[in-house]
């Protein structure tokens with residue numbers, strides 16, 4: 001085994017100097033979730049397979065070690081657009097990075113060759129076929145290549161949804177770069193795909209790190225469809241000036257919705273496969289550069305869209321499958337900040353969708369089994385919409401994960417947006433008996449007309465105005481009644497038969513309800529009006545910030561981006577803007593305390609940002625250098641920190657405080673991690689700090705006495721400078737985190753003793 005300067009590291013140990021680098025370069029205080037395990041594996045030179053949801057922060061897992069370790073890290077990526085984005089973003093943090101692809105001009109290529117020869121690059125992005133090309137290998141030869149990162153690694157597997165034959169060539173990496181460790185990253189991997197990635201890339205006993213794929217920052221809402229335009233506008237109004245996607249079923253729906261929204265003054269562009277390549281590119285650019293806020297699109301829109309600050313996704317029609325729903329909603333909140341996904345459900349749409357897909361499958365000559373499978377998936381999606389259980393839980397369980405939180409605080413069901421109808425049984429009985437009275441010969445609209453007592457020519461001609469059920473529900477709005485009927489259909493309490501003119505028919509379940517033997521569940525489609533109060537009015541729901549200043553900074557960001565021909569999100573993230581608007585720093589140090597602002601960004605934009613804040617504060621008569629406030633309504637209310645001046649103000653301080661509160665109660669570390677969403681590594685780091693600073697005095701709650709003694713004895717034998725020898729001495733039986741804690745405690749004890 002070659003020894004390198006990072007040889008002593010193992011998965012639980014990331015040196016403090018790494019965190020300093022992280023703060024200086026990226027302006028980040030912490031690693032999130034599994035990032036620390038992934039990074040530790042990278043630093044230790046272990047191969048790894050990292051499965052994290054979109055927005056989980058996969059790129060940092062190879063970018064940060066690349067910067068920290070030196071040498072050259074090669075990154076394989078399937079799309080030029082993705083590579084370009086990553087390189088831009090790294091350069092904006094002052095990290096020397098480049099990409100080689102077919103779109104480069106000759107002089108650009110030459111410059112990269114020079115930089116490679118001078119070993120100036122830390123990261124180089126390439127396509128899979130280029131990576132194993134002998135010419136390329138020669139080009140990078142003079143550089144030390146510790147690691148190779150394979151992004152979107154599921155592309156290697158034909159079992160995945162995005163198989164790319166060129167990824168198969170990656171099987172040769174091992175031969176071509178035998179010294180390098182290989183790190184594969186993906187957001188979507190079934191066990192089969194996962195296995196395939198390990199085999200295809202010939203990973204050597206890799207660390208396999210699989211995060212929960214739940215996206216806690218997304219709030220899911222499924223509302224009964226009523227007036228689509230009104231419903232879409234309700235969402236757009238809440239997110240004025242912010243990025244969002246509205247999905248429609250058909251191209252014509254896109255066109256008409258876009259037109260109406262445009263008339264009402266919303267900043268929208270259409271996108272669908274019927275537009276020319278040029279028009280599509282223009283729409284996409286407008287969205288990325290924030291000259292348009294909202295894209296109204298068919299599902300053709302989304303692939304290769306890297307805008308991370310999409311704050312909402314609206315589905316005006318149900319997606320075909322739960323997988324589609326997950327993927328399409330997944331485009332919201334990729335920056336990890338709160339975002340909302342609203343689906344407007346209608347049973348009528350579901351039926352239309354079913355017919356459309358069946359027809360196109362039949363026309364394509366698909367086998368019956370496939371059509372059946374499609375039908376089942378659609379029904380599953382409809383059930384997901386109809387069933388009033390936590391959306392996060394239902395999604396997690398659909399994908400085979402368990403979800404333990406009793407209330408996600410981030411879906412319509414848990415937030416109490418929808419109310420059950422109290423007398424659902426009577427309502428259902430009225431509907432069903434009306435269907436029976438008209439001889440089970442009519443569709444939904446007709447039944448609604450009879451029940452609400454409409455006086456139409458048809459009803460009079462058929463003498464249905466003399467039925468006992470005529471006008472029986474005249475107090476109920478038609479839209480509501482229609483939705484209830486579709487809810488009953490969704491539960492199988494009544495059947496809709498026939499293709500051209502679907503007719504309502506009673507079935508066995510209907511009879512049970514009519515005779516009082518079964519109880520259906522109906523929900524109120526009227527959305528509670530206090531919905532707005534369930535979330536903070538601003539994008540980040542864990543603290544309040546000055547909306548006007550945010551807008552001013554957003555304009556500044558857009559201008560800076562246009563000057564530099566970069567997307568605005570590369571200049572500064574929404575999180576950074578929000579923290580700036582809340583804290584209003586007046587100094588460069590103040591800027592550095594903001595999440596996402598490192599040294600390079602202060603150097604590049606510090607002055608203009610400070611000037612904009614100063615001028616705003618003067619005009620508005622508000623003060624500078626405020627601590628980050630925390631919203632009372634926030635999900636993180638319990639994380640309220642005790643921060644004062646801006647110098648010490650950061651999310652980290654809040655996290656630290658939250659961890660201390662939990663530890664003060666002797667809470668097990670796993671529970672602290674679940675509660676605070678911080679990794680074990682971070683919590684251990686804090687615990688060590690608390691022990692050192694004397695804020696916590698004992699460790700019996702977390703480390704059994706026998707283990708404490710074992711560790712201390714081992715440390716006495718092999719020394720305390722490095723953890724690895726102690727770990728080895730203990731036959732690798734005691735985790736690094738535990739060793740760290742015991743040593744920190746022991747050191748604090750001996751200091752107290754000597755004082």
Ligand code: ADP
Pocket residue numbers: 028029030031032035052053054055056057058059060308334335336573595
């Ligand atoms: P993925 O590739 O997994 O979809 P990204 O790597 O694009 O996710 O990261 C998502 C967002 O989270 C980015 O805006 C990134 O800057 C941010 N991010 C990643 N790691 C951290 C961190 N440790 N602290 C703060 N922000 C982070």
Ligand code: ZN
Pocket residue numbers: 389390391392393407408409410411412413414415
């Ligand atoms: Zn929920």
